[in-house]
Amino acid sequence: MRSTPARERLLRTASALFYAEGLRSVGVDRVVEEASVTRATFYRHFPGKEDLVVAYLEDVDRGVRARVGEPPAAPGGAAAFLRRLTGAVGEQLCGPGFRGCPFINAAAEHPDPASPVRRVVREHRRWLGSTVERALRAAGHPDPPGAARRWTALRDGAMVAGYLDDPAAAQAVLEAAVEDLLAGALSR
Amino acid sequence: MRSTPARERLLRTASALFYAEGLRSVGVDRVVEEASVTRATFYRHFPGKEDLVVAYLEDVDRGVRARVGEPPAAPGGAAAFLRRLTGAVGEQLCGPGFRGCPFINAAAEHPDPASPVRRVVREHRRWLGSTVERALRAAGHPDPPGAARRWTALRDGAMVAGYLDDPAAAQAVLEAAVEDLLAGALSR
DNA sequence: CAGTAGGTAGAACGTTCGTTCTGCCCGAGA
DNA sequence: TCTCGGGCAGAACGAACGTTCTACCTACTG
Numbered sequence: 001m002r003s004t005p006a007r008e009r010l011l012r013t014a015s016a017l018f019y020a021e022g023l024r025s026v027g028v029d030r031v032v033e034e035a036s037v038t039r040a041t042f043y044r045h046f047p048g049k050e051d052l053v054v055a056y057l058e059d060v061d062r063g064v065r066a067r068v069g070e071p072p073a074a075p076g077g078a079a080a081f082l083r084r085l086t087g088a089v090g091e092q093l094c095g096p097g098f099r100g101c102p103f104i105n106a107a108a109e110h111p112d113p114a115s116p117v118r119r120v121v122r123e124h125r126r127w128l129g130s131t132v133e134r135a136l137r138a139a140g141h142p143d144p145p146g147a148a149r150r151w152t153a154l155r156d157g158a159m160v161a162g163y164l165d166d167p168a169a170a171q172a173v174l175e176a177a178v179e180d181l182l183a184g185a186l187s188r
Numbered sequence: 189m190r191s192t193p194a195r196e197r198l199l200r201t202a203s204a205l206f207y208a209e210g211l212r213s214v215g216v217d218r219v220v221e222e223a224s225v226t227r228a229t230f231y232r233h234f235p236g237k238e239d240l241v242v243a244y245l246e247d248v249d250r251g252v253r254a255r256v257g258e259p260p261a262a263p264g265g266a267a268a269f270l271r272r273l274t275g276a277v278g279e280q281l282c283g284p285g286f287r288g289c290p291f292i293n294a295a296a297e298h299p300d301p302a303s304p305v306r307r308v309v310r311e312h313r314r315w316l317g318s319t320v321e322r323a324l325r326a327a328g329h330p331d332p333p334g335a336a337r338r339w340t341a342l343r344d345g346a347m348v349a350g351y352l353d354d355p356a357a358a359q360a361v362l363e364a365a366v367e368d369l370l371a372g373a374l375s376r
Numbered sequence: 377c378a379g380t381a382g383g384t385a386g387a388a389c390g391t392t393c394g395t396t397c398t399g400c401c402c403g404a405g406a
Numbered sequence: 407t408c409t410c411g412g413g414c415a416g417a418a419c420g421a422a423c424g425t426t427c428t429a430c431c432t433a434c435t436g
Contacts, residue, residue, distance in 0.1 A: 237423095
């Protein structure tokens with residue numbers, strides 16, 4: 001009952017619509033119609049619209065975690081891991097249809113920190129931050145927690161600038177700034 | 189006809205609601221009721237809801253521009269200007285009811301770059317970026333455009349982290365990172 | 377004194393929202 | 407063979423959305 005063609009179609013089209021147009025802008029009717037599924041089928045798989053939103057974010061979260069993986073323990077490998085991660089973010093900015101970070105955008109529409117949506121956002125950000133921190137520690141950086149926060153700030157800033165300003169410039173700035181950040185791992 | 193008590197009340201309550209709860213979440217009825225104004229009065233002052241949203245953002249933009257002012261021409265003054273600006277952002281993060289950058293949040297709900305809302309967002313960001321760039325140039329930084337983009341990335345990242353993560357930590361990271369950025373103005 | 381702009385009060389418009397319901401069809405497992 | 411869950415079709419719900427309307431009152435101002 002977990003996964004079925006109709007549910008998969010629902011989640012895929014909802015993901016595309018939610019990301020491209022916003023959470024509140026996209027109605028159930030719209031999703032149902034574009035997924036070629038009836039309302040009854042939708043409510044058979046999801047208790048309500050919010051659960052679809054949560055499923056969308058969890059799906060993105062799952063995808064990112066799978067793509068990023070675990071940071072290696074070797075110092076050189078950990079540094080390469082961070083460069084690869086940063087490079088992937090930079091490329092994402094320049095991709096077609098980029099509209100910023102799904103989690104940041106979702107949070108903008110959900111003020112209540114206790115809402116299920118914000119919970120997913122929080123968990124995703126916590127995972128990302130701790131992963132980067134672990135990588136920085138493995139790379140031998142003198143201040144892993146501080147540098148991880150700095151990396152996150154640069155990443156979030158790049159996500160925003162990639163959406164609202166110039167993607168290519170945001171990519172260049174991100175990579176240069178992270179390179180400076182990683183220089184701290186060698187010195188000292 | 190430009191400014192009147194009712195219009196002022198409308199704009200003030202709308203601003204508070206829009207920022208705290210999001211643009212699409214807040215309906216006209218809600219604004220009208222909490223401003224103690226009738227719907228007829230609202231539509232006498234604003235052609236539609238979107239115009240109220242634009243007025244809200246333009247009001248924030250006006251306030252920020254007035255508070256920030258113009259960067260001084262003297263190198264020392266320009267550096268102090270940037271420190272003061274960064275400090276103000278950092279304090280904003282820790283203020284009660286902080287819910288991120290109004291412009292970033294507004295853009296999350298408005299995908300169409302041609303929309304009036306996105307126009308205001310674009311103009312605000314352009315002004316902020318060019319102001320910081322001018323200050324960096326006055327401060328004698330070797331790469332004003334690049335450093336301005338870096339500052340903006342850090343500022344946006346701090347805005348996001350101040351909303352979604354730890355405000356105090358975001359403030360500390362922002363100020364430390366900007367201090368490093370300004371160190372480039374002295375060297376070389 | 378008349379005209380006009382801003383305000384209040386309240387009903388009403390058509391749409392869209394998220395959600396629920398009644399039926400009917402089909403294919404796979406007991 | 408039967409049953410039962412997944413899917414389809416379509417109507418319907420109440421609520422909220424943004425918007426428009428009529429009617430009357432008040433305070434300037436030319």
